[in-house]
Amino acid sequence: MLNVHLVPHTHDDVGWLKTVDQYYYGGRNNIQHAGVQYILDSVVEQLLQNPERRFIYVETAFFYRWWRNQRPSMQTTVRQLVDQGRLEFVNGGWCMSDEATTHYSAVIDQMTLGLRFLNDTFGRCGRPRVAWHIDPFGHAREHASMFAQMGYDGFFFGRLDYQDRSHRMAKLNQELLWRASESLEPPHADLFTGILPNGYNPPDGFCWDQLCDDPPIMDDPDLEDYNVDDVVKRFKMIANAQAKVYKTQHLIMTMGSDFQYENANLWYKNLDKLIRYVNAQQANGSRLNVLYSTPSCYLQELHRANLTWALKTDDFFPYADNAHNFWTGYFSSRPALKRYERVSNGRLQTCNQLEVLGGPSSRKGPFGAGDSETLRKAMGVAQHHDAVSGTEKQHVANDYARMLAKGWQRCQVVVSNSLAALSGSSAGRVYCDNLNISACPLTEASKEFSVSVYNPLARPVVWPVRLPVNGSAYGVRDAGGAPLACQVVPVSEATRQVRKDRGHAANELVFLVQAPPLGYSTYSVSRLQNGPPPASATPGPPAAIQNQFVRATFDPATGLLASLTNLETQQTINLTQNFYWYNASDGNSSVSDQPSGAYIFRPNSSTPFTISSSAKTQSIQTPELQEVRQRFGPWVSQVVRLHSNSKALELEWTVGPVPIEDSLGKEVFTRLDSSIRSSGIFYTDSNGREVLRRKKDFRPTWDLKQTEPVAGNYFPINSRAFIKDDKDQLTVVTDRSQGGSSIQDGSLEIMLHRRLLYDDVRGVGEPLNETSAVFPQGLVVRGRLLLSLAPPPLAADAHRPLAQENVLPPLLTFTEGGPPPGALLEFSGLQAALPPAVHLLSLSRWDDHSLLLRLEHQYQTRESKQHSGPVTVHLQKLFSTLEVVGVSEMNLSANQWLDEMKRLDWRPTTGGRPLKKPLGDPSVWEVTLTPMQIRTFVLRVARRR
Template identity: 80%
Template sequence: EFSSSESPSCHATKPDMLNVHLVPHTHDDVGWLKTVDQYYYGDRNDIQHAGVQYILDSVVDQLLKNPDRRFIYVETAFFYRWWKRQDSSMKQTVQQLVNEGRLEFVNGGWCMSDEATTHYSAVIDQMTMGLRFLNDTFGVCGRPRVAWHIDPFGHAREHASMFAQMGYDGFFFGRLDYQDRYQRMMQKEQELLWRASDSLTPPMADLFTGILPNGYNPPDGFCWDQSCSDPPIRDDPDLEDYNVDDVVKRFLNISMVYKTNHIIMTMGSDFQYENANLWYKNLDKLIHYVNAQQDLGSRVNVLYSTPSCYLQELHRANLTWALKTDDFFPYADDAHDFWTGYFSSRPALKRYERLSNSNLQTCNQLEVLGGPTSTNGPFGKGDSQTMKKAMAVAQHHDAVSGTEKQHVANDYARRLATGWQHCQVLVSNGLAVLSGSTAQRFYCDYLNISVCPLTESSKKFSVNVYNPLGRPVTWPVRLPVNGTAYAVSDAAGTSVDCQVLPLSKDTHNVRRSRGFAVNELVFEVQAPPLGFSTYSVSLLQDGPLAASTQPRTPTAIQNKFLKVTFDPDTGLLSSFSNLETTQTIKLTQNFYWYNASDGNNSESIQPSGAYIFRPNSSTPFLISSTTSVVQEVRQWFSPWVSQVVRLYAHSRTLELEWTVGPLPIHDDLGKEVITRIDTSIESSEIFYTDSNGREVLQRKKDFRPTWHLKQSEPIAGNYYPINSRAYIKDDVDQLTVVTDRSQGGSSIHNGSLEIMLHRRLLYDDVRGVAEPLNETSAIFPEGLVVRGRLLLSLDRPASAADKHRPLAQEMVLQPLLTFTDGDLHPDFSGLQAALPPAVHLLTLTQWDAQSVLLRLEHQFQSWESDVNSKPVTVNLQKLFSSLEVLGVSELNLSANQWKDEMKRFEWTPQNGTGHPLPLKHCWSYYGPYKARCWTLQ
């Protein structure tokens, strides 16, 4: 008799022996050295020999030859492609293998996502896509029970929390800091209970976590793939080189330090099993000959197994497990080899991925709000699936991470661009339905460098501002224009304040020949929740702007909320004041660069590269500054670093728009550029970073919460991923920095925050990618130029989260601007009223023809706000303005199980008792069932 989480397909184990669970597997990167297509087909084997279609062909063939054999498969993006090409007979065969537990899916997301540079909303989407395909194709037997992240370079607490809420029984990974691993081996704590949230009542976010003994490779000497050079098992005693005795002896001498009489052993690696016969023939022999030793007194039992079968045995052992509440960052595999560079590698791709996520959510929402016409309307056939797949692939741990070859990074960007083209048709159709206008819509994808053909040439146009958030937003709009005076009005005809500013020299330089505007039109817009507002813009005066006065060093800029002052000698920021709370701190912000190690060093030959950050000194080089002013403050630090400091009229945050590049390499030095904010806040070498954009964790310089750190890299060893925000604080003041993409950062000095913006390196860091991170493009052959934004807020610590959490969501899900030539005046909101501040509308997407998938989340941690951390009730029947809720039914976070059917293994932490409680947190709703009100906690 088996519980709901147990599998009857697992081979029997022997309670009085050491059971070695052999797990045949392949690790198939969804792009890395080759593109996704090249990996699937086996193209470009001159780069790397790998062909996923042949792996699946071969594995299925070999599983059929021996019912004892097992195999696990992970990356649904590849399996989906393979499955589509199979005939009905093969599909029936595979279905039988899955039903019998001989082929088991683990993890099951579209890809194995990165954990440092991904946003939780995009991770949930890609997991949902993969798991839905497995559900629809194989039913309950295809549902993965184990999360499997064997390759990502460090592990985020929020990922563990998500996996728990998705119903996984356990989580296995391969990489953790070398010092941490050694200590865990000594203490037999390589298997533990991860309490992955400080806000959810245990065991809601508790996840059993296992650290694999060999990363994800087989033990030395036991690799039998065509890519391996280990000798096969030669078991004919009449032939030379008979080696069974030696193989058995070496196998029995493998050292494993675990808590139970069960050991997991990964038998496979990158793109292995293309000729699965090699592996299985030798594994069959290994099992036979090792187990034969039991007759001679051996206490070792070897069996084919899977991660879920192994986990089932650990659960049956009914032990207590060490508890962990922090995360596994940063990751180092040696004293000078900290994998903290990829937190910032390929900053342009990181920003494009984040922007694409925002665009996808808008696309999903308008597919629902616009109804069937949105996918087949006046502008043609559009779809959201192309973008969903492109975004899912981009979450891979060699995609948004920036650790792929350049041609693969280009392919990821191309896929996102293609996905957005498909979504643009859908968005145009959806907006046409909701606005009642079929006027052609234009999209300006290069507004960050002031390029938009319509606004540059038209004398009258309309701006539609779609807001994907569940609450109203105020948003600054900056449009490239050639006139000197404009009138802007909202849908009611009310005039809106606007200003025309000359385009900066740096923007001219960065856009090159892609636009011809000489000015920027600036105004603030307001957009309703889950809806749009429309603004009309008319040219009043053409011709050049009046010549600006002589640039001067500003002393201060302010609005009714904030004031910042500048040092009259250096032109740098010197103080930051919140006028509402009467707070003022000293604040200096500047740019620096670390000289990247080239590997020619007495301590270590490790250079900086795509993965690894290793500056050759602890002191960065200062980039000096000069300043000019036009209203906003434009700072010029060098020919390759500039910044604009902006304070909009109604904003409670200060904007820093930075432009960095091309990074000069004529001096043969790789450069890693940071901005550093030094303040008078007494932060005591403690700072805070978010985990995948959701919960916040405390960081302390040169410290790890669960083990004693011997620090060997004082800069790189203190870098952590910042996905959307970081802050420092003392008893009185909190300075929060919100980022527009994933970046690495730290607090090396008391009262200081530094964020890495751009990296250009001249050496490969010998972690497999085999090329330096030296980005150029056709437009920037001399080196990539990157532009981004940081938002700074100053608040009292007790109320800071009330501001920075919604602000971070605005940066992640920013309004989408579309343009029409001429005049247009509609407004629309998809909600009857704005959601409460604590509630975030995470997902609204079409599920099938009759139902939609809705996710609402409480976005505040239990401790961070006196007002917004409390439970909130939402009435779903009164949620939407244009949709009627006929009924709801609750699912788990990944929408692949009914919520009331989700049962997970219960685990007991050391010095504590497990308390099984129903899961709450992020939910998925889809109908048609009876409507209810839900209390979010």
């Protein structure tokens, strides 16, 4: 038999054209008719009508909300449907996350959030066995690795590059084995992956939702419109055509689409008939068998076939649905939202940690009741493939930001309570969230204040602090009372323009702080009556800025960078950097009518426009800080910055409002042109973890016919990218997810901002033309890049810690006046710093007596001579205030005990069947980590007195 597995499903975006709330309740149906609560109501009712019927559900954020509103009798009914396998959860995260613009730590968090709810509510029968990413616009290798480590048996997705699909259809390779890590021993990161035949829609002519136009099955033979014979004939043709491009006698068909099944009776009544009439033909010799099914049932049949499967080791980026339609614009769309999501991720990790370290009083303490849950759920929603991706309507983007802001307000209470408990001081704390534009009312007005620096990393950090002030001289003392070197510099004109009336500081106070691992240090700042005057800015570029580690020279004629030197290794490269823009296609072209938009990047020429061939410059050179302030025009400026301890050169860029008076949409990027001989090769990270090799105009698994020489070579950069030759490696560390490429040898370009005048006809229905109340003329965006130069064997030792600090920077809190008498001014939650190769990825409250801990080896195999070996950590010697009295190891998503996690084995066509090696014994206190391994534990703890 040719078995056709019909999978009834709905795809419910956690925000896109409407907000999450509007989608759940069915509000704003003038935008899009969709109401998730009615879908779940209707599906449950229809499942009860026929025990053969099945349904899968994906987005836990919606299901969680629906579940809380149900009566106990309905909850009992739904539990029975789940236990019977008739209602099956797939994927199971809080959302279906984007794969290009998300950071792995945030993805793990949102998956854990959704899967824990399903675990707690439904037990083993509610645990998804299949990852289901039917809508994301390209697929990351790190996502596959994470899904494998979360215990999934397989992964299904819908979108695939049109050339790749054609190639795979011809080779019968639309189902494959994805080996998603170069470091983890197979099969720990191996994942069976299937490409769905119709994206995630039903076959043509077989859509029976209330929003569909296809005719129902009319099976009364006395009717003129009787169509059973036609329906059966057309379905047979579709099934037989699909069978020609898949390997087994089992086919999967997705019966549903966006927000369908609001009236589930329409679907199920016709599906019942389809199954009955097609299967009735078996009596006449038909070998076609149709059944209600789920992805896990289908996967089980593929496994029983006992075949070998093609092996894939790269990723599925970039994605194109046609020759001139590359979905590479969303790598950079809405750069301010992308940055806010990354900042919020760091704040959530800090909130989680302090909730653990501060104990019960962190949730209910002197500053009231707070929680980490609100921000955790907001971050879970923000990972959605139409959220951080930037592919939503403007009012929805605003709502995502609102939810993150609300979550941070709740977390501020947790942080304040925890720091009060740890320090012994309940002095009021102030949070200054606009320091990037030099605005903080407390520091601007106060003659004396304290700043506590909390470091969420498990190693000490030295961090430059820049505080807006109005005095001309200040004294700074550390937690021990020792004076620190500091510098007052004038606020730049670019900062004044971008902050407008949100702050009035004339100067910035700059000093270096040192914070202990997983702890805080408190610094006192006082204004001096008599002190050195602020540093002044000198017109023109300096010959060079340098410290003991880095030297950067400038072209005196243009004011642009000219070279970069690593003084420790005595290596120098020629390096220039400038800003450019591509003219975005408006769709009026003889080649293609595809315009650039929120999803699609399509410049109308491969040759960019230079914003300015030179920069007007000012420089500040002091022992503590050196800056070259560059102005490239009225809407682009930059500060090239080097602190006294910096091993990387900082480029703080400010772009906007992007002008559109010329009626041209603009894709603004910066390009670094170096003397490195990169030979068309560059490297980008995958979701912030492992690094992938990229080659211009090339795909590892098929012969690419390149049709867009710029957009077709753009890839997602989540935290870093680099180019290298035998001697030199130039790494760029980013502060948010961005798109980038190496179009010319020796160059790296990174997209910073996009302002477009046309919709790209992918459903969002509005151009990516961001404005705000503060910037009605167009959004201004500020960010920073860090440049690191090192010999290739040493480069990872530099860029891994840099990227980590960018994701988890210290949190500053302020109090009026000096440190309270008797307060503990310095604290570390660890007995000692973790080894350099080990990152404390997660530390959060699990229940009243337990915590969730994830330890990560942050280096790849052979990436670092010093740090790419196994590392051991003793769990009982970890915390300074917590005694670990019990440990249980879990899978990555913390919804199964590791020793109970059983996955299906799959055989690749090459390499044989890999032997499963244990990744460490969870029964011992000493935990060994191998390169790129993450180990997850629930620790039972007691608080030390």
